[in-house]
Amino acid sequence: MMVRRFLGRWESPVAGYLFLSPWLIGLLLLTFWPMAQSLYFSFTKYSLLETPVWFGLGNYERILTADAAFAQSLKVTLLFVLFSVPLKLSAALLVAILLKQNIRGMSFYRTMIYLPSLIGTSIAVSILWKNIFAKDGLFNQFLALFGIQGVSWITNPNTALSTLVLLVVWQFGSSMVIFLAGLKQISSELYEAASVDGAGRFRQFFNITIPLLSPVILFNLVLQTIGSFQMFTQAFIITEGGPINSTYMYALYLYDRAFGRLQMGYASALAWILLVMIAVCTALIFLSSRYWVHYENEGRKAR
Known part of the structure; x- marks a missing residue:
């Protein structure tokens, strides 16, 4: 009886909430x-060192109407998203298709290709990338072997953003693994039937x-879009937003306002604007998905 009462007591929903409480x-x-x-704080003037003072919509009004740095950082971030996301997903899908083949040593190849993504966006990788594309870096040394004179890729306004895009595309491992799992779910019988049909x-x-x-693709697109809008570490370490603000990412501008100028209220408003932009972009992707995303269950119901 005592055991039954004890077990019955823990069958209550309270027990579930208790375990979920941490x-x-x-x-x-x-x-x-x-x-x-x-x-x-986004509606206040707040500098971390003083008491917040209510400012209403003043921060938002200034950001949207009189802040040239906001417009520049938004432009750079949108360009980065538009180029890095499609290129990264395309590279991930292409490599996933190649790694789907059943050949000897494929597990080793998959591990080696996924390895750069395990490092993530660490400071060490950013410093390494900075040294590779510097004026006297490894990439220019490689070009010199063919008689090509390179430039300082990270200090040239025309190429600085491209080096950051290339770094993000290089770390396509996580998207590749997800694509590979999806490819394995596609029946080989479909390809055999298509081959028979010519x-x-x-x-x-x-x-x-x-x-x-x-x-x-939809899942990866949403994840990579959100991550690209929040890009910070690479731009901060490699280019520091330069040259001529050509890599001045939105997150970098937010950080500068919050911890460089101690304008925490202003930075909070920037953060909420970023949240709204990401939400809008994500919503647009989901709304468009009805025209290009096909689910297998829907196809079975239609038949």
Whole structure:
């Protein structure tokens, strides 16, 4: 009887909430509460060293109407997103298709290709990239072997942003693994049937692979878009926003306002504008998905 009462007591929903309480407390104290504070600070003048003073919509009005640095950082960030996301996903999908082949040593190749992504966006990788594309870096030394005189890629306004895009594209491992998992879910019988009907590799790719992989493409597209809008470490370490603000990312500008100029209220407003922009872009991607994302279950229902 005592055992039954004890077990019955722990079958109550209270037990579930009790086990969830560490996560719930962390969510409230480390996520929701800081977000609420940030929203409040965005309507104030706050410098960390003084008491916040209510400012209403003043921060937002100044950002949207009189802040040239905001417009520049937004322009650079949008360019970075428009170039880096498609290139990274294209590279990840291409390599995933190659790594799907059943050849000897494929596990080793997959590990080596995924290795750069394990390093992440660390400071060490950024410093390494900075040294590679410097005036006397390894890349220019390689070009010199063919008699080509290189430039300082990270100090040239025309190429600085491209080096950051290339670094992000190089770290395509996480997207590649997700694509590889999606490719393995596509039945080989579909490709065999298409081959019998005379469809070539390219036709199979666009008529079978892309439609059936479209939910995975959507997932990767959303994740990479959100991550690209928040790009900070590489720009901060490699170019520091230069030259001539050609790599002055939005997150870098936000950091400069918050911790460089101690304008925490202004930076909070910038953060919420960034949140809205990411939400709008994500919503647009999901709205467009009805026209290009195909789910296997929907196809079965239609049949």
